[in-house]
Amino acid sequence: MPTPTEVLQHGLDLLLAKDMPGFIALYADDAVMEFPFAPPGAPQRLEGRRKVHDYLIDYPSNIDIHEIIDVNLMTTTDPEVIVAEFTARGLMVAPGTPYQARYIAVLTIRDGRIQHYRDYWNPMLATGQITGWETA
Template structure:
Protein backbone atom coordinates (compact mmCIF):
# COMPACT_ATOMS: atom_id res chain seq x y z
CA UNK A 1 0.00 0.00 0.00
CA UNK A 2 1.46 3.36 -1.03
CA UNK A 3 0.99 6.56 0.88
CA UNK A 4 -0.57 9.35 -1.22
CA UNK A 5 1.63 12.34 -1.93
CA UNK A 6 1.22 15.37 0.30
CA UNK A 7 -0.03 18.53 -1.46
CA UNK A 8 3.55 19.88 -1.48
CA UNK A 9 4.93 16.64 -2.96
CA UNK A 10 2.24 16.50 -5.62
CA UNK A 11 2.85 20.14 -6.53
CA UNK A 12 6.61 19.60 -6.86
CA UNK A 13 5.91 16.51 -8.98
CA UNK A 14 3.72 18.70 -11.21
CA UNK A 15 6.56 21.19 -11.67
CA UNK A 16 8.85 18.32 -12.68
CA UNK A 17 6.30 17.21 -15.29
CA UNK A 18 6.11 20.76 -16.69
CA UNK A 19 9.89 20.97 -17.07
CA UNK A 20 9.80 17.57 -18.85
CA UNK A 21 7.06 19.04 -21.09
CA UNK A 22 4.74 16.22 -20.01
CA UNK A 23 1.56 18.25 -20.25
CA UNK A 24 -0.73 15.17 -20.37
CA UNK A 25 0.93 13.90 -17.18
CA UNK A 26 0.47 17.30 -15.53
CA UNK A 27 -3.20 17.40 -16.55
CA UNK A 28 -3.69 13.94 -15.03
CA UNK A 29 -2.90 15.48 -11.62
CA UNK A 30 -6.17 17.39 -11.88
CA UNK A 31 -9.54 16.38 -10.48
CA UNK A 32 -12.18 15.94 -13.16
CA UNK A 33 -13.95 19.05 -11.80
CA UNK A 34 -10.83 21.04 -10.88
CA UNK A 35 -10.88 24.81 -11.39
CA UNK A 36 -7.93 26.91 -12.62
CA UNK A 37 -8.25 30.66 -12.05
CA UNK A 38 -6.14 33.57 -13.25
CA UNK A 39 -7.19 36.56 -11.10
CA UNK A 40 -4.94 38.93 -13.09
CA UNK A 41 -5.82 37.60 -16.56
CA UNK A 42 -5.57 40.30 -19.21
CA UNK A 43 -8.64 41.25 -21.20
CA UNK A 44 -9.47 38.62 -23.79
CA UNK A 45 -7.80 35.78 -21.86
CA UNK A 46 -9.64 33.25 -19.71
CA UNK A 47 -9.94 34.11 -16.05
CA UNK A 48 -11.42 30.74 -15.07
CA UNK A 49 -11.19 27.23 -16.50
CA UNK A 50 -13.57 24.62 -15.17
CA UNK A 51 -12.73 20.93 -15.38
CA UNK A 52 -9.71 18.82 -16.30
CA UNK A 53 -10.61 18.91 -20.00
CA UNK A 54 -10.64 22.73 -20.09
CA UNK A 55 -7.32 22.88 -18.22
CA UNK A 56 -5.82 20.37 -20.66
CA UNK A 57 -7.09 22.26 -23.69
CA UNK A 58 -5.57 25.47 -22.32
CA UNK A 59 -2.19 23.95 -21.44
CA UNK A 60 -1.60 21.58 -24.38
CA UNK A 61 0.28 24.19 -26.44
CA UNK A 62 2.32 25.62 -23.55
CA UNK A 63 5.59 23.92 -24.66
CA UNK A 64 5.14 25.46 -28.12
CA UNK A 65 5.39 28.90 -26.51
CA UNK A 66 7.58 28.49 -23.42
CA UNK A 67 10.57 26.17 -23.14
CA UNK A 68 10.75 25.81 -19.36
CA UNK A 69 14.19 24.85 -18.08
CA UNK A 70 13.77 24.98 -14.31
CA UNK A 71 11.97 26.27 -11.26
CA UNK A 72 15.06 27.40 -9.33
CA UNK A 73 13.10 28.99 -6.50
CA UNK A 74 10.11 27.21 -4.98
CA UNK A 75 8.80 27.94 -1.50
CA UNK A 76 5.69 26.09 -0.35
CA UNK A 77 3.74 27.37 2.63
CA UNK A 78 1.32 25.11 4.44
CA UNK A 79 -1.94 26.79 5.42
CA UNK A 80 -4.18 25.96 8.35
CA UNK A 81 -6.22 23.90 5.87
CA UNK A 82 -4.11 20.76 5.29
CA UNK A 83 -5.23 20.37 1.66
CA UNK A 84 -4.30 23.95 0.70
CA UNK A 85 -0.82 25.31 0.05
CA UNK A 86 0.50 28.69 -1.04
CA UNK A 87 3.43 28.52 -3.44
CA UNK A 88 5.97 31.22 -4.30
CA UNK A 89 8.07 30.24 -7.27
CA UNK A 90 10.15 31.37 -10.18
CA UNK A 91 10.20 29.66 -13.56
CA UNK A 92 13.02 30.17 -16.07
CA UNK A 93 13.55 29.16 -19.67
CA UNK A 94 13.11 30.78 -23.04
CA UNK A 95 10.31 31.94 -25.30
CA UNK A 96 10.16 29.52 -28.23
CA UNK A 97 9.13 32.06 -30.87
CA UNK A 98 11.93 34.53 -30.24
CA UNK A 99 14.49 32.68 -28.14
CA UNK A 100 14.23 35.49 -25.57
CA UNK A 101 14.79 34.56 -21.93
CA UNK A 102 11.73 33.64 -19.88
CA UNK A 103 11.88 34.50 -16.18
CA UNK A 104 8.56 34.67 -14.36
CA UNK A 105 7.63 34.73 -10.70
CA UNK A 106 4.33 33.31 -9.52
CA UNK A 107 2.25 32.96 -6.44
CA UNK A 108 -0.30 30.16 -6.48
CA UNK A 109 -2.94 29.03 -4.02
CA UNK A 110 -3.58 25.34 -4.60
CA UNK A 111 -6.01 22.87 -3.04
CA UNK A 112 -5.47 19.14 -3.43
CA UNK A 113 -7.98 16.53 -2.32
CA UNK A 114 -7.67 12.78 -2.70
CA UNK A 115 -4.42 13.18 -4.64
CA UNK A 116 -5.86 15.53 -7.28
CA UNK A 117 -5.74 19.30 -7.81
CA UNK A 118 -9.23 20.66 -7.18
CA UNK A 119 -8.49 24.40 -7.16
CA UNK A 120 -5.55 26.43 -8.44
CA UNK A 121 -5.40 30.25 -8.39
CA UNK A 122 -2.40 31.42 -10.41
CA UNK A 123 -1.31 34.97 -9.58
CA UNK A 124 1.12 35.52 -12.47
CA UNK A 125 2.01 38.97 -13.77
CA UNK A 126 0.36 39.68 -17.15
CA UNK A 127 2.51 42.82 -17.55
CA UNK A 128 5.57 40.58 -17.89
CA UNK A 129 4.10 38.94 -20.99
CA UNK A 130 2.90 42.12 -22.65
CA UNK A 131 6.38 42.77 -24.02
CA UNK A 132 7.37 41.93 -27.62
CA UNK A 133 8.00 38.26 -28.19
CA UNK A 134 6.01 37.18 -25.16
CA UNK A 135 3.09 35.72 -27.08
CA UNK A 136 2.72 32.65 -24.90
CA UNK A 137 -0.18 34.39 -23.14
CA UNK A 138 -2.12 33.72 -26.35
CA UNK A 139 -1.73 29.96 -26.11
CA UNK A 140 -5.23 29.11 -27.36
Protein backbone atom coordinates in the same frame (compact mmCIF):
# COMPACT_ATOMS: atom_id res chain seq x y z
CA MET B 1 -2.04 9.17 -0.82
CA PRO B 2 0.50 11.87 -1.69
CA THR B 3 0.49 15.06 0.35
CA PRO B 4 -0.39 18.38 -1.33
CA THR B 5 3.29 19.35 -1.19
CA GLU B 6 4.29 16.09 -2.91
CA VAL B 7 1.63 16.59 -5.60
CA LEU B 8 2.83 20.12 -6.31
CA GLN B 9 6.51 19.13 -6.38
CA HIS B 10 5.68 16.29 -8.78
CA GLY B 11 3.75 18.78 -10.90
CA LEU B 12 6.74 21.12 -11.10
CA ASP B 13 8.92 18.18 -12.13
CA LEU B 14 6.44 17.30 -14.88
CA LEU B 15 6.39 20.90 -16.12
CA LEU B 16 10.16 20.96 -16.27
CA ALA B 17 10.12 17.66 -18.19
CA LYS B 18 7.53 19.18 -20.56
CA ASP B 19 5.19 16.28 -19.74
CA MET B 20 1.96 18.19 -20.13
CA PRO B 21 -0.29 15.09 -20.28
CA GLY B 22 1.25 13.98 -16.96
CA PHE B 23 0.82 17.44 -15.45
CA ILE B 24 -2.78 17.72 -16.62
CA ALA B 25 -3.52 14.26 -15.19
CA LEU B 26 -2.82 15.70 -11.72
CA TYR B 27 -6.03 17.76 -12.00
CA ALA B 28 -9.38 16.47 -10.73
CA ASP B 29 -12.11 15.99 -13.33
CA ASP B 30 -13.99 19.00 -11.94
CA ALA B 31 -10.89 21.11 -11.25
CA VAL B 32 -10.93 24.90 -11.47
CA MET B 33 -7.97 26.98 -12.63
CA GLU B 34 -8.10 30.74 -12.10
CA PHE B 35 -5.93 33.65 -13.27
CA PRO B 36 -7.01 36.74 -11.28
CA PHE B 37 -4.60 39.03 -13.16
CA ALA B 38 -5.18 37.68 -16.68
CA PRO B 39 -4.85 40.32 -19.40
CA PRO B 40 -7.85 41.26 -21.55
CA GLY B 41 -8.78 38.45 -23.90
CA ALA B 42 -7.11 35.74 -21.81
CA PRO B 43 -9.21 33.35 -19.72
CA GLN B 44 -9.68 34.20 -16.07
CA ARG B 45 -11.30 30.90 -15.12
CA LEU B 46 -11.22 27.38 -16.50
CA GLU B 47 -13.66 24.77 -15.23
CA GLY B 48 -12.99 21.05 -15.64
CA ARG B 49 -9.91 19.03 -16.58
CA ARG B 50 -10.86 19.20 -20.28
CA LYS B 51 -10.62 23.02 -20.27
CA VAL B 52 -7.37 22.85 -18.28
CA HIS B 53 -6.07 20.37 -20.87
CA ASP B 54 -6.96 22.62 -23.79
CA TYR B 55 -5.29 25.59 -22.09
CA LEU B 56 -2.08 23.83 -21.02
CA ILE B 57 -1.37 21.09 -23.56
CA ASP B 58 0.66 23.32 -25.92
CA TYR B 59 2.40 25.29 -23.16
CA PRO B 60 5.91 24.02 -24.12
CA SER B 61 5.34 25.25 -27.68
CA ASN B 62 5.00 28.78 -26.32
CA ILE B 63 7.28 28.83 -23.29
CA ASP B 64 10.26 26.48 -23.03
CA ILE B 65 11.00 26.21 -19.31
CA HIS B 66 14.63 25.29 -18.59
CA GLU B 67 14.64 25.56 -14.82
CA ILE B 68 12.38 26.10 -11.86
CA ILE B 69 14.18 27.72 -8.95
CA ASP B 70 13.57 29.43 -5.62
CA VAL B 71 10.70 27.09 -4.79
CA ASN B 72 8.98 27.94 -1.52
CA LEU B 73 6.01 25.80 -0.50
CA MET B 74 3.90 26.93 2.44
CA THR B 75 1.24 24.96 4.23
CA THR B 76 -1.87 26.56 5.63
CA THR B 77 -4.27 25.80 8.46
CA ASP B 78 -6.31 23.85 5.88
CA PRO B 79 -4.35 20.63 5.16
CA GLU B 80 -5.66 20.58 1.57
CA VAL B 81 -4.47 24.11 0.75
CA ILE B 82 -0.87 25.10 0.01
CA VAL B 83 0.77 28.23 -1.34
CA ALA B 84 3.62 27.88 -3.81
CA GLU B 85 6.10 30.52 -4.83
CA PHE B 86 8.70 29.79 -7.51
CA THR B 87 10.58 31.21 -10.48
CA ALA B 88 10.51 29.65 -13.94
CA ARG B 89 13.25 30.46 -16.44
CA GLY B 90 13.51 29.58 -20.08
CA LEU B 91 12.63 30.98 -23.49
CA MET B 92 9.58 32.44 -25.16
CA VAL B 93 9.58 30.07 -28.14
CA ALA B 94 8.21 32.28 -30.93
CA PRO B 95 10.52 35.27 -30.49
CA GLY B 96 13.30 33.20 -28.89
CA THR B 97 13.66 35.74 -26.08
CA PRO B 98 14.55 34.91 -22.49
CA TYR B 99 11.66 34.22 -20.14
CA GLN B 100 11.62 34.54 -16.39
CA ALA B 101 8.53 34.69 -14.25
CA ARG B 102 7.87 34.60 -10.54
CA TYR B 103 4.73 32.62 -9.80
CA ILE B 104 2.60 32.57 -6.70
CA ALA B 105 -0.14 29.97 -6.68
CA VAL B 106 -2.72 28.90 -4.15
CA LEU B 107 -3.73 25.28 -4.59
CA THR B 108 -6.36 23.05 -3.09
CA ILE B 109 -5.31 19.42 -3.45
CA ARG B 110 -7.83 16.78 -2.47
CA ASP B 111 -7.35 13.01 -2.71
CA GLY B 112 -4.03 13.48 -4.52
CA ARG B 113 -5.52 15.66 -7.29
CA ILE B 114 -5.44 19.41 -7.91
CA GLN B 115 -8.97 20.61 -7.22
CA HIS B 116 -8.33 24.33 -7.48
CA TYR B 117 -5.32 26.26 -8.81
CA ARG B 118 -5.27 30.04 -8.50
CA ASP B 119 -2.28 31.47 -10.36
CA TYR B 120 -1.10 34.99 -9.46
CA TRP B 121 1.30 35.77 -12.30
CA ASN B 122 2.32 38.99 -14.01
CA PRO B 123 0.09 39.53 -17.08
CA MET B 124 2.65 41.93 -18.59
CA LEU B 125 4.76 38.85 -19.39
CA ALA B 126 2.02 37.55 -21.69
CA THR B 127 1.72 40.85 -23.53
CA GLY B 128 5.46 41.09 -24.16
CA GLN B 129 5.70 44.41 -22.31
CA ILE B 130 8.39 42.89 -20.08
CA THR B 131 10.45 39.70 -20.24
CA GLY B 132 10.64 38.97 -16.54
CA TRP B 133 14.39 39.60 -16.45
CA GLU B 134 13.69 43.21 -15.56
CA THR B 135 12.34 42.04 -12.21
CA ALA B 136 15.10 39.52 -11.47
